[in-house]
Structure formats: structure tokens, C-alpha cells
Amino acid sequence: MGKKYDFKSIEAKWQKYWEENKLFKVDENPQKPKYYCLEMFPYPSGNLHMGHVRNYAIGDVIARFKHMKGFNVLHPMGWDAFGLPAENAAIKHGIHPAKWTNDNIEKMRTQLKSMGISYDWDREIATCKPDYYKFTQWMFLKLYENNLAYKEKATVNWCPSCQTVLANEQVINGACERCETTVEKKQLEQWFFKITNYAQRLLDDLEKLPGWPEKVKIMQKNWIGRSEGCEFSMHVDGADETINVFTTRPDTVFGVTYMVLAPEHPLVEKICRGKPQEAQVKDFVNKVKYISEIDRTSAEIEKEGVFTGAHAINPMNGEKVPIWIADYVLMEYGTGAIMAVPAHDQRDFDFAKKYNLPIKIVIQGENTPLDADNLTEAYTGDGKMVNSGEFNGLTVEEGKKAIIKYMEKNRIGKGAVNYRLRDWLISRQRYWGAPIPIIYCEDCKTVPVPEEDLPVLLPEDVEFKPSGESPLKYIEKFYKTSCPICGKEARRETDTMDTFVCSSWYFDRYCSPHNDDMPFTKETTDYWMPVDQYIGGIEHAILHLMYARFFTKFLYDIDMLSCEEPFTNLLTQGMVLKDGAKMSKSKGNVVSPEEIIKTYGADTARLFILFASPPERDLEWSEQGVEGAYRFLNRVWRLVTEYAEKIKAAKVPPGFEELNQATKELHFKTHFAIKKVTSDIEERFNFNTAISAIMELFNALNSYKDQSEQDLGVVKEAINNLLLLLSPFCPHICEELWQITGNNKSIYLQPWPRYNPEALVQDEIEIAVQISGKVKERIKVPANSSDEQIRQISLQNVKIQDLTKGKKIVKIIVVPQKLVNIVVK
RNA sequence: GCGGCAGUGGCGGAAUUGGCAGACGCGCUAGAUUCAGGAUCUAGUGGGAGCAAUCUCGUGGAGGUUCAAGUCCUCUCUGCCGCACCA
Known part of the structure; x- marks a missing residue:
């Protein structure tokens, strides 16, 4: 023992x-x-x-x-x-x-x-070490140098609990990604990285990433949210103002029956000034201001708006249309103003119905009504342009191009692309981050810290306010500095960078x-x-x-x-779940890796986690599964240590021609496992099936143990390969057993085994014989049998003859090396 | 609402190219060993019928294509994830 x-x-x-x-x-x-x-x-x-x-x-x-x-x-x-x-x-x-x-x-x-x-x-x-964040600051300087970092006053997401601003990407359903507090809007001057300059390349180059999951690429594509259309301007009737709108449906421009501005649009105040609607508009703007982001963007909530009293001129047909403001138009997207075509946009349609605004059909689908009164929802399908003057008869696609061309020629507007992606807000009003390397001088304005002065060190001796406010703002020896250009007293930026920059x-x-x-x-x-x-x-x-x-x-x-x-x-x-839910302290279903490693060892923990599920899928934690993995390693340990002395002297034979059946089988299984494990790791990352193949090899070795006549050379081959194949998964036990079986160099330094195709050649193969698609018999045939021979052997089979007696054989299909299907009537 | 992924035994999962559904593991059952428990070993294990050989049903559901469908097509249900008034 x-x-x-x-x-x-x-x-x-x-x-x-x-x-x-x-x-x-x-x-x-x-x-x-x-x-x-x-x-x-x-x-x-x-x-x-x-x-x-x-x-x-x-x-x-x-x-x-x-x-x-x-x-x-x-x-x-x-x-x-x-x-x-x-x-x-x-x-x-x-x-x-x-x-x-x-x-x-x-x-x-x-x-x-x-x-x-x-x-x-x-x-x-x-x-967080200065030797690292020094270069995070260096990155900032390079971006600044290349006009890709800028400071701007903008409406930003503010988390009142974290006491800092957040990037758009960090706001989930109107709440802070970290602490789930509802995010507020604030007007602040903040640093941004101009990621939007790269929007198109970030989108296009997704094509160059065949090794990425489709799901991730789709998510990024949606996030970048490219949409193609045109931007054009509409004059405000009786005023010296124009309003730019962006649309993806220029082909419907003749169907505009009103237009809408976002409540925050800078022109709102101007165009309603002195009009009877002014008070009403102001009330509405105020009301929207206090609606939270979640409610505002919820699709459930009915759209609301008010008429401003002003009108705009449709540049294509000179029609005068009312200008409204409504909560469903967002200042952050496009130009913050839209042309409304209720006949062909569902949101405009709903709004028009609610406020009794006219609806005009300008795209005629194959079976769609021409009369707007019969319209129950917006028609957004393909069709021919109608009621659109000289453009009548064009399809949607033709119409888009023709209208853009016309607008460009007449200087009304131009083709334009809009992205949903916003610039990356990187300022954080916190202490524990890389300081933004900028100095503000009264004379020289915004001055980047010279490269040779990096890093801008975080002061260590600081006091933290219970409010969460960054202590940097109060540390004079940090923010008080001199201008790198003129030497005059200047003030350092006290915001730090978003950790995503690091x-x-x-x-x-x-x-x-x-x-x-x-x-x-x-x-x-x-x-x-x-x-x-x-x-x-x-x-x-x-x-x-x-x-x-x-x-x-x-x-x-x-x-x-x-x-x-x-x-x-x-x-x-995928995630690791326990009882069907993500492990979390609040649910009390956390399994500690430290405990598991202490009880079963790292090899067991690794083996279980890799065996339980393919890597992309969620994994359900199972204590019994862990024990199963542990048992397997114990069995491997026992088997290999039992054989260790015996196989030390044995030689892996160069040829395997003279083996008996059972030994040949073990030799075959060894090479089959090498092939399967290699391709499972290399091509598919299916570690669970790779491990099951290793287990199968182990099972084969274990049953071979009971053979009276054993070829120790073949056993040695099987054990060596078992350890080599298992070593990436469970490296410790494999190193130890590798040493115990007489090797003195680390198993990690061994070359990965290669299978011998000759070992996979079998003398006999099993063929399933079906009658009309149902398996009725399995026959053994020489591996080199031709399709015709297989066909003959199956027809001669007693059972098959019995089952086909008195029936007409319509057709026989032979799938090489696999099965025969005899179709009878 | 839009987009994506998934649905297979009691459980985790396998079936890579349309070709024997359920590999491998867990659990369970019986037996061996043991004072007993645990551990270990052996055998069995999708459902139903049968003493049995065997038959039959079976991959969320309903149709279809095919000699053959978990896999392809149409419709549909359920769950999860992402986006969500994006003009």
C-alpha cells in the first residue's frame, strides 16, 4: 500500500x-x-x-x-x-x-x-502604485496633446451616494452601477475623452474580431448605435432663427405635420417669448426637469408635450407646422429637435393622436390605406412615396438618397451620421484614483503638467470627510502649485481619473x-x-x-x-451560481474558495469548476460535484502509485503489432484520449468534455488492471499520457505522480503528447443496422470493409433477414463506418 | 418593443459535419468489505409494458422537410441577458 x-x-x-x-x-x-x-x-x-x-x-x-x-x-x-x-x-x-x-x-x-x-x-x-499611475497620467497628457481630452460644462450623471460623476456606461437603468442609487443630473465642468472620434473605427473593426463572441460584438455595436440619415434646418416663422433636425427618414419629410424640441433645447425660451403659451411652456419645462431619468425614459409612460405658439417652415414644401416641446425628445441625442411624421413613426403617431395633430401619409405600402383616418398605427414598412411632389413614386431607399441630394444641392441640409455613443467622462471627484495632470493658471489658463514632472503624486497624509467629499480639494500642499509656463501661483486639478482609464x-x-x-x-x-x-x-x-x-x-x-x-x-x-442565484453576501449563498482549497485542495477545486460546465455557460456550484472531483483524484492517486514501481523499469514499446486484444484496446484508448483532449482544449475550450475523456482513459486503465496478462509498457504509456493530459487542469498532483513514476524533470517542461494515427486504426468496427430508420441490430465488420460489403453483411444477418421477411426492400443507405438503413415497405 | 442566448434523465451536462440520444460525473438501488458509519470495490440506473427475449414512448409544444431530426424549416410557449422614447 x-x-x-x-x-x-x-x-x-x-x-x-x-x-x-x-x-x-x-x-x-x-x-x-x-x-x-x-x-x-x-x-x-x-x-x-x-x-x-x-x-x-x-x-x-x-x-x-x-x-x-x-x-x-x-x-x-x-x-x-x-x-x-x-x-x-x-x-x-x-x-x-x-x-x-x-x-x-x-x-x-x-x-x-x-x-x-x-x-x-x-x-x-x-x-495604484506611482510607478504605474505615472503612466496613466502620461496617457492623459498624450490624449490632451492630440486634442482627445477636453474639459467642458455638461449635464452629467451624479451619484449622490458615491459623491462623484459617472460615465454614461456606468449608469444602469438610471441608477449607479456600483451602489444602485438613483443618478441625478448636474451641470458640471468635467474632463472627457473624445472616444466619439473613434466611433466609426470601433464599429468597423468589430469585423476584424472573429475570435470574439457574437454577443459581445452586438452589444458594442448597439452601444455605439450608428444611424445614418440627414441633418437639415427649418426656419422659425417670423423669427431670425433656424432649428436643426436630424432624421433617418428624409424620405418622409413631406409628411411632417409638426416639429418637436427637447424641453432643454436652447431655443425654447426664445421662440415662445411673449406668446400666450409662454407660461404653459415654462411650467412644462420645469416639470420635466424634476422627473427622474428612469421615468423620463420609460417607454411605458405616455408622451407629454405642449405647443410653443411658434411655427416652423418645412423647407421642402414651404408648409407651416407648429413647434411643440415634448418629453420624448432628448437633448442628448442628435440635435435635440425632430421633424414629426406621425404617419410613419410610432412615437409621433401616438403623440399626434393624443393632441389631435394632423397625420399625413407619404409612404404607400402594398396594402396600406391612403387615408390617414384609417391608420391605426404608424406605417414604417417599405413602399412608394406619395404626396411628395416631384419625388412621388420613389421607394423608401431611393427617396432617402434623392431627398438628401436635393437638400445638399439647395443648401437645406446634408447627409449625416449620428452615434449613440457619447464622449467618455473621466473626471471623478474622489481621492483614490490617478490625479488628472492639469494645472490651472490665471494667465496661461489650462496647462498640462510637463511629462518630466510626472507622477503627480497623491498626498498620503489626508483626512477623509464622512460626506465622502474628496479630501484633495482641501489639501493646500496638493492643489497649490506654480504654473509650469509662467511660474505664477496656480491651482492643480483636484479630480482624479475614472479607474477604467487605468x-x-x-x-x-x-x-x-x-x-x-x-x-x-x-x-x-x-x-x-x-x-x-x-x-x-x-x-x-x-x-x-x-x-x-x-x-x-x-x-x-x-x-x-x-x-x-x-x-x-x-x-x-459564465457566472458561478449557488442554488440558481449569483453568489452574494446578502443572499448568504457564498462558497469561499479558501475553504474549498483547504478542505479538498486546489487541484480538486480547479477540476470541479472546469468539469461542471463549459466555460461560457453559468455554473451551478455543487458540493457533491466537488467531492466527485476529489474522489477522481484519489482514484488516480491510488492507481498510479500502485503501478509506480512496476512501470519505472518498463519501456514504452516502439511498435504495437503483437498485442493481445485488451492491451490493444488500452493503447487505442490512450491515443484516442490524446486526440480528444487536445482538440477539446485547442479548438473548443470545452474543458468539461476534455476532462470526461481523461476520466474515460482512467476507467480503461482501471479495468485493464484486472487483466491476468499485462503489458507494462502499454500501461506506462497510458499512465504517462494520463498525467500529461491532466496536468494543465490539476498541475500539483500530476507533478507529484510524474516524479513518483520515475521522472525527474517537471511535467510542465514536457512536450504536449501527440497521438499516433496508427494506434487509432481498429481491426473491427461496429455498425448500427436500421430498418426504416430504427436501430434493430449492431454488427461487427472488419474496419476496412467497403460500403458494398457492409451492405451484404447486414442483409445476411439472421435477425435482419427475419425482420425483413415478406417485406419489400425499397432502398438501402450506407453511411460509411457508421450505419446501414434498410428501408422496407 | 427590439436584439441575443438557452430549454435534453432525479441533477450538472455530452452528442463537433443531419446518421446508434443520454458520453463523463453526481445522485439513487443492490451486493461485497466493515462492529457500525464513512471510505472503497462490483453491478444496475430515461419513462411505460413484460418472467424474459423484446416492444413502445422519449430532447419545452405543434406542424413540416428527409431513408434518417436534439441538430434543418415554419409557427408557438417558457426562462435568462443586453438595449430601450436614439428621431
């Missing part, structure tokens, strides 16, 4: 071995193909959760597999270390955010290391994490970038992944990077 499977000492032993021998340390090596495997770095909350375990287990299988396949694998880890929780801890418990964050990093690093992931820890980064370029930093002069060197990014495989949660589909793409494109444009897309392949892992 051998030793029992003592995962604790085995895991500690090999983690130490890997670390001491720097097995996972990499450098650029032009002789070898590179592979950059990256998992989204965590926020150091202080506790590893199952989502992390899943994420990093997936990444580690890929990294270890690719390494054994001969790639030079970069597999780094770091910390997305700026952010609000650190500051909240400071307010609540009086711990400095830096200390809180560093303690958490220490704790989580230990937890991560106990998982045995193949990280090159020498490349570890933390975004995470938009960290994957570049991993390539040369210790460089002091540059965020990264081109030599290293030219070798490593782009990331070959990126793995993380779907919740970053828009935010992080779009910002990172934007940064990469910008860095490409300023010649810092040679790639335009940062992540070639993206794997979005």
Missing part, C-alpha cells in the same frame, strides 16, 4: 518548486512563437471569490497547455487597485486607502498563489512592467501584443472592452503600438 493522497503537502511542495525554479518566468524570445494569455485583473477587494477561481482556472489551463505545445507563454497578473471601496473603508474604519489596498493585495496574492496558477509574478503590477492599457504594461521612462517599450509590445486570449466576465462587454479598444487605437495612431486591436480572442465566462 502506498501513501495516501496528501494534497496539502503536495500542493505546497510544487508551488514552492515552481517559484524557486522560476518556471513561469518569461522573456521575449524571437526563436519561439509567442502566446499571450491574459485574465482580467481583479479589484483587490481582499477576498478571492469563485468567479475569480473560475476565471483563473480557465486561463491557467490555456497557458499551461500552450506552454507544453511549445509556445513562449506570457501569463501575468496584477491589481486594478484604485477605486471607491478603498475610500469607503477609509471613511468607515479610518484605514488609509493605500494601506487597505496593499493589505488586500497581500491577502489575495496568497490566495491566488494557493491555486497554483502559472503566473510570472515578476511582472505583477498595481495601478485598466485601458494595463495589458501593454505587462510587456515591460519595470520600465521607468515609458509606459511600455515598443520592442516588447511588438513581440507580445496583441493578447492572444483574453478571459473575463461578460459584465465588461461594453465598459472595459470598449475603452481598451479605444486606447489601443489611439496608441496605434501615435505610433506606440503596432496593433489596432488589443485582444485577438475573447472568452467570456
Whole structure:
């Protein structure tokens, strides 16, 4: 009897071995193909959760597999270390955010290391360290230099609980992404990155990402929200004003029966001034101001509006139409003003019906009424233009082009594209972030901090207000400075940057994490970038992944990077659930990875999490499933240790011609498993089926054990391959067993096994015989049988003859190597 | 409302190109071992009928295409995710 499977000492032993021998340390090596495997770095909350375990287990299988396949694998880890929780801890418990964050990093690093992931820890980064955020500030300066960072007074999303503004992307259903507090609108002067300049490229280049899930690409596409149409101006009747409108349906411009301005539109006040409607309009504008964003944008709520008393002229036909203001027109989109065509737009239709505004049909579908009174809903389908003067008879598509052409020729308007994507608001009124490197001087105005003065250091000695207000605003020695241009006393920007700025370029930093002069060197990014495989949660589909793409494109444009897309392949892992719900403290269904690793070991935890579900799908946590994984490793341990001494001396035979049936079978199963596991990892990331193939090989070995006559060479081959195939999933136990069976070099340094096609050639194969599509018999035929021979053998089969007796055989279909279908009548 | 994904035993899931549905694991049942429990080992395990050989039904539902459908087509139900007055 051998030793029992003592995962604790085995895991500690090999983690130490890997670390001491720097097995996972990499450098650029032009002789070898590179592979950059990256998992989204965590926020150091202080506790590893199952989502992390899943994420990093997936990444580690890929990294270890690719390494054994001969790639030079970069597999780094770091910390997305700026952010609000650190500051909240400071307010609540009086711990400095830096200390809180560093303690958490220490704790989580230990937890991560106990998982045995193949990280090159020498490349570890933390975004809150001055040597990192120095370059986040550098990024800001470069964007500023290239007119892609600007400060503007705008209506912004304000979270009263977090005491800071939020980017559009961080507002979910009108509430703060972090704390779910209802977001307020505020007028503030804030810094933005001009991501909208890249809208078209961000959209177009999605095409260049075949390795991304369709779902993520669709989400980004919708978020960018490109729409094509035209912008034109309408004169205000009797005033020297024009109103620009954007429409995607210029073909319906003859059907305009009114127009609508957003209540916040700057012209509203002007055009109703002195009119009898003025008071009513003001009331309405005020009322809208106090409706929350959620209610305002809810589709359920009936549209409301008021007439301004003013009229506009339709430039195409000279018609005078009333100008309304209504809550369904948003100032943020397009020009904040629309032409209303109730006959062909459902929202306009609803509004027109409510306020008895005229409806005029200008597109005639095949079976649609011509009389607007018969219209029960807006007609938005295809058709021919009517009531549209010289444009009558054109289709919708032809009409759009013709009208735009006419407008351009007559200087009424022009073709235009609108995006839903807004510029990225990056200012945060918080302390624990990278300070925006800007100085305000009375004479020189806005002055960027010179590169050589970076980093603008966060002062450490600060006091946190219970209100959550940023202490930076009150620290004189921070904000009081001198102008870099004229030397006069000046004031520093006290806002910090959104943490998404830090995470938009960290994957570049991993390539040369210790460089002091540059965020990264081109030599290293030219070798490593782009990331070959990126793995993380779907919740970053828009935010992080779009910002990172934007940064990469910008860095490409300023010649810092040679790639335009940062992540070639993206794997979005599903959530880890318990009792059908996401694990959360409030639900009390959290399973702690630390506990699981303590009880069963990292190999078991990894095996279970990879086996339970394919990576993209949600995974239901099961204690019994974990035990099943643990049992499997124990069985592997027992079997291999039992054989260990016996197979040490055995030689894997070069040829396998002379084997008996059972041995041949084991040899076949070994090579079948190599083939299956390789393709499951490489082509499909289906780790669950790869593991089941390994289990099948184990089961074959286990039943072979009872053979009276054993070929130890074939057993050795099977065991060696079993360990090699299992090693990316459960590296510790495989290292130990690899050593016990007489190998003295780490299994990680072994080449990935290759299957021998000859071993997969079988003498006999089983063929299913169907009668009229139902399986009635299985027959064994020589593997090299022709279709005709298979056909004959099945027809001669006693059972088949019996079942077809007295029936007419209509047709026989032979599927090579698989089945025969005899169709009878 | 629009877009996407999914629905297969008691459970997690497999079936990669239209070709034997349920691999692998969990659970369960019986047996062996054990003072007992646990662990381990052996056998069985989709439903229904039958002593049995076997028959029959079966991939959310209803149709269809095909020699053959979990897989393709049409309609439909349910769940999840994203967007949501975007002009």
C-alpha cells in the first residue's frame, strides 16, 4: 500500500518548486512563437471569490497547455487597485486607502498563489502604485496633446451616494452601477475623452474580431448605435432663427405635420417669448426637469408635450407646422429637435393622436390605406412615396438618397451620421484614483503638467470627510502649485481619473512592467501584443472592452503600438451560481474558495469548476460535484502509485503489432484520449468534455488492471499520457505522480503528447443496422470493409433477414463506418 | 418593443459535419468489505409494458422537410441577458 493522497503537502511542495525554479518566468524570445494569455485583473477587494477561481482556472489551463505545445507563454497578473471601496473603508474604519489596498493585495496574492496558477509574478503590477499611475497620467497628457481630452460644462450623471460623476456606461437603468442609487443630473465642468472620434473605427473593426463572441460584438455595436440619415434646418416663422433636425427618414419629410424640441433645447425660451403659451411652456419645462431619468425614459409612460405658439417652415414644401416641446425628445441625442411624421413613426403617431395633430401619409405600402383616418398605427414598412411632389413614386431607399441630394444641392441640409455613443467622462471627484495632470493658471489658463514632472503624486497624509467629499480639494500642499509656463501661483486639478482609464492599457504594461521612462517599450509590445486570449466576465462587454479598444487605437495612431486591436480572442465566462442565484453576501449563498482549497485542495477545486460546465455557460456550484472531483483524484492517486514501481523499469514499446486484444484496446484508448483532449482544449475550450475523456482513459486503465496478462509498457504509456493530459487542469498532483513514476524533470517542461494515427486504426468496427430508420441490430465488420460489403453483411444477418421477411426492400443507405438503413415497405 | 442566448434523465451536462440520444460525473438501488458509519470495490440506473427475449414512448409544444431530426424549416410557449422614447 502506498501513501495516501496528501494534497496539502503536495500542493505546497510544487508551488514552492515552481517559484524557486522560476518556471513561469518569461522573456521575449524571437526563436519561439509567442502566446499571450491574459485574465482580467481583479479589484483587490481582499477576498478571492469563485468567479475569480473560475476565471483563473480557465486561463491557467490555456497557458499551461500552450506552454507544453511549445509556445513562449506570457501569463501575468496584477491589481486594478484604485477605486471607491478603498475610500469607503477609509471613511468607515479610518484605514488609509493605500494601506487597505496593499493589505488586500497581500491577502489575495496568497490566495491566488494557493491555486497554483502559472503566473510570472515578476511582472505583477498595481495601478495604484506611482510607478504605474505615472503612466496613466502620461496617457492623459498624450490624449490632451492630440486634442482627445477636453474639459467642458455638461449635464452629467451624479451619484449622490458615491459623491462623484459617472460615465454614461456606468449608469444602469438610471441608477449607479456600483451602489444602485438613483443618478441625478448636474451641470458640471468635467474632463472627457473624445472616444466619439473613434466611433466609426470601433464599429468597423468589430469585423476584424472573429475570435470574439457574437454577443459581445452586438452589444458594442448597439452601444455605439450608428444611424445614418440627414441633418437639415427649418426656419422659425417670423423669427431670425433656424432649428436643426436630424432624421433617418428624409424620405418622409413631406409628411411632417409638426416639429418637436427637447424641453432643454436652447431655443425654447426664445421662440415662445411673449406668446400666450409662454407660461404653459415654462411650467412644462420645469416639470420635466424634476422627473427622474428612469421615468423620463420609460417607454411605458405616455408622451407629454405642449405647443410653443411658434411655427416652423418645412423647407421642402414651404408648409407651416407648429413647434411643440415634448418629453420624448432628448437633448442628448442628435440635435435635440425632430421633424414629426406621425404617419410613419410610432412615437409621433401616438403623440399626434393624443393632441389631435394632423397625420399625413407619404409612404404607400402594398396594402396600406391612403387615408390617414384609417391608420391605426404608424406605417414604417417599405413602399412608394406619395404626396411628395416631384419625388412621388420613389421607394423608401431611393427617396432617402434623392431627398438628401436635393437638400445638399439647395443648401437645406446634408447627409449625416449620428452615434449613440457619447464622449467618455473621466473626471471623478474622489481621492483614490490617478490625479488628472492639469494645472490651472490665471494667465496661461489650462496647462498640462510637463511629462518630466510626472507622477503627480497623491498626498498620503489626508483626512477623509464622512460626506465622502474628496479630501484633495482641501489639501493646500496638493492643489497649490506654480504654473509650469509662467511660474505664477496656480491651482492643480483636484479630480482624479475614472479607474477604467487605468485598466485601458494595463495589458501593454505587462510587456515591460519595470520600465521607468515609458509606459511600455515598443520592442516588447511588438513581440507580445496583441493578447492572444483574453478571459473575463461578460459584465465588461461594453465598459472595459470598449475603452481598451479605444486606447489601443489611439496608441496605434501615435505610433506606440503596432496593433489596432488589443485582444485577438475573447472568452467570456459564465457566472458561478449557488442554488440558481449569483453568489452574494446578502443572499448568504457564498462558497469561499479558501475553504474549498483547504478542505479538498486546489487541484480538486480547479477540476470541479472546469468539469461542471463549459466555460461560457453559468455554473451551478455543487458540493457533491466537488467531492466527485476529489474522489477522481484519489482514484488516480491510488492507481498510479500502485503501478509506480512496476512501470519505472518498463519501456514504452516502439511498435504495437503483437498485442493481445485488451492491451490493444488500452493503447487505442490512450491515443484516442490524446486526440480528444487536445482538440477539446485547442479548438473548443470545452474543458468539461476534455476532462470526461481523461476520466474515460482512467476507467480503461482501471479495468485493464484486472487483466491476468499485462503489458507494462502499454500501461506506462497510458499512465504517462494520463498525467500529461491532466496536468494543465490539476498541475500539483500530476507533478507529484510524474516524479513518483520515475521522472525527474517537471511535467510542465514536457512536450504536449501527440497521438499516433496508427494506434487509432481498429481491426473491427461496429455498425448500427436500421430498418426504416430504427436501430434493430449492431454488427461487427472488419474496419476496412467497403460500403458494398457492409451492405451484404447486414442483409445476411439472421435477425435482419427475419425482420425483413415478406417485406419489400425499397432502398438501402450506407453511411460509411457508421450505419446501414434498410428501408422496407 | 427590439436584439441575443438557452430549454435534453432525479441533477450538472455530452452528442463537433443531419446518421446508434443520454458520453463523463453526481445522485439513487443492490451486493461485497466493515462492529457500525464513512471510505472503497462490483453491478444496475430515461419513462411505460413484460418472467424474459423484446416492444413502445422519449430532447419545452405543434406542424413540416428527409431513408434518417436534439441538430434543418415554419409557427408557438417558457426562462435568462443586453438595449430601450436614439428621431
